[in-house]
Amino acid sequence: MLSRTDLRGRAHTAAELRRALPRGGTDIxxxxxxxxxxxxxxxxxxxxxxxxxxxxxxxxxxxxxxxxxxxxxxxxxxxxxxxxxxxxxxxxxxxxxxxxxxxxxxxxxxxPGGSVTEKWxxxxxxxxxxxxxxxxxxxxxxxxxxxxxxxxxxxxxxxxxxxxxxxxxxxxxxxxxxxxxxxxxxxxxxxxxxxxxxxxxxxxxxxxxxxxxxxxxxxxxxxxxxxxxxxxxxxxxxxxxxxDSEAGPTEIAILADGDADATAVAADLISQAEHDVLAASVLVTDSVDLADRVDAEVAAQVETTRHTERVRTALSGAQSGIVLVDDIDHGIAVVDAYAAEHLEIQTADAPVVADRVRNAGAIFVGRYSPVSLGDYCAGSNHVLPTSGSARHSSGLSVQTFLRGVHIVDYDRAALAEVAPHVVALAQAEDLPAHGDAVTARFVDVPASGSPV
Structure with a gap:
């Protein structure tokens, strides 16, 4: 049911990984x-x-x-x-x-005399x-x-x-x-x-x-x-x-080694697939044995889940699959390139591995931190960046609803001290009126000179 992408044997550039990895999405x-x-x-x-x-x-x-x-x-x-x-x-x-x-x-x-305050x-x-x-x-x-x-x-x-x-x-x-x-x-x-x-x-x-x-x-x-x-x-x-964002279909990536629990991995892939036929479920592993066991578990569990057809369609789609890598270091590079909305780490030393990941909407560490926990009761937010946008964007948070406003407060001496630099930069950008807006405040400052 899950297609396989074999990335073993050679290094891939970021551009190659973006093209090679399973990816869904919608054409807005x-x-x-x-x-x-x-x-x-x-x-x-x-x-x-x-x-x-x-x-x-x-x-x-x-x-x-x-x-x-x-x-x-x-x-x-x-x-x-x-x-x-x-x-x-x-x-x-x-x-x-x-x-x-x-x-x-x-x-x-x-x-002295010149401050910038950031107010939220x-x-x-x-x-x-x-x-x-x-x-x-x-x-x-x-x-x-x-x-x-x-x-x-x-x-x-x-x-x-x-x-x-x-x-x-x-x-x-x-x-x-x-x-x-x-x-x-x-x-x-x-x-x-x-x-x-x-x-x-x-x-x-x-x-x-x-x-x-x-x-x-x-x-x-x-x-x-x-x-x-x-x-x-x-x-x-x-x-x-x-x-907040242009959210695409939900997605999960799981980075797992050969000791991961295939039953739990399969259940987590299915849990995201039941959202939508376009949902993406991706396993990244260095273990062919785990991949085989997960395949078998997925096939068995799909038959007993409530939304069988929806799940089967999602898992069979181009957006889902198993990606084989050389080792966990290689796997980290792959999941960073994928930048999943939800990323699970089911490896030895999972906290250490998780700390090395740079791109993910949210990271779930170890066997007992499934994505469904984050969907409901972890305390984290489940409105997260999709379609690779976790490379540059964050999930919903308090900061989403705040605007940072800078309050600039300079006194006369502080402005006079920096005026020559403002004038120099204004002239370099061919915006002389910018400089004049500073020097006009000083009767003893020539239009093209320094405060005296």
Missing amino acids: ESVLATVAPVVAAVRDDGVRAALDFGARFDGVTPPSVRVPAQVLEQALGAVDPTVRTALEESIRRARIVHADQRRSTTRTEVV IPVARVGLYVPGGNAVYPSSVIMNVVPAQEAGVASLVVASPPQAAHGGWPHPTILAACALLGIDEVWAVGGAQAVALLTYGGTDIGATENSAGAELAPVDLITGPGNIYVTAAKRLCRSVVGI
Whole structure:
């Protein structure tokens, strides 16, 4: 089921590895022409257009865009107690980790009388998208909301697709997670139209109490994963709002040696494959014996997993496979080139090996740190860079919702001291007015000279 790529026997350049490794992804360009009219219509006609597209694409129209408070309360009251306890524990652990990411103001005295202060200011209003589709993702509510709250974002709105099976509201487990987190603004809108409505805002036209005429204020930043149409809408709207990333299908890479547990490795590959037929599951190993054992385990476990066809399709796709390497050093070079969203290290001295990895969205160390732990209850964030973007980007964190602003404060003497350098650089760039803007502040400074 899993194809094999044999990289043993010679060194490969970074360019060769990028071409040789299994890689999936989605062609965002291919749907931009479809999504652009949706974004334009919602920009021009607001809620009415968003609801029309929802009815057309998903076959459901919510009673109102904004979910009433009593619906949120009912969802929380009806959630399975075991699920509620698990959600509360996931929230607790996520808060512990993300609270440590908070940044403090720093002031640097560059020279006497001249300082630069960096102040961290939260984004004012954030839209958090939580997808529907193949699965229900209350965990994505937690992973988006907790870092935003810890950053100090004052205004949060969660958007999630309406469900015909639940009265036109988002899935009740998603609503329960919102209620647990204190989110009282939830919009029943999904897909590209949700991204556009978050970007441009509108006026609710629903028939529920207090909904008609209620303002749906636009946001400044949109975060959260979604399908190819959601991602395309984020690309089209990013000139108006900020976005976290253009997330592709989920992916896992596992670096394992011959002593790894084939049963656990196979289970972890399957766990990511059940997300989507485009999900990528890649094993990198220096052991042909392990590769053979994992193949056998995958074949057996696929037959007993719930989403057999989805998993089989993902594991059989070009984006998944087994990569054979000479040794663990070679394996580290390969996983660095792959830059997985999720990387597991199942080798001897796993912490040492993990410390040598440079490119990954998140690294899971040893047999007892599976990716599914990070999906729910490790305390880490599961909104991570995909498609190799872990080479240059980080996962969602408190910093995603903060803006660093430099505050420059120089007195007269400090400016006078550096004025000749400013003038020299301004003249070198043929921007003399830049220099004049400094020298004009000193009546005793010649336009082309130094302070006297």
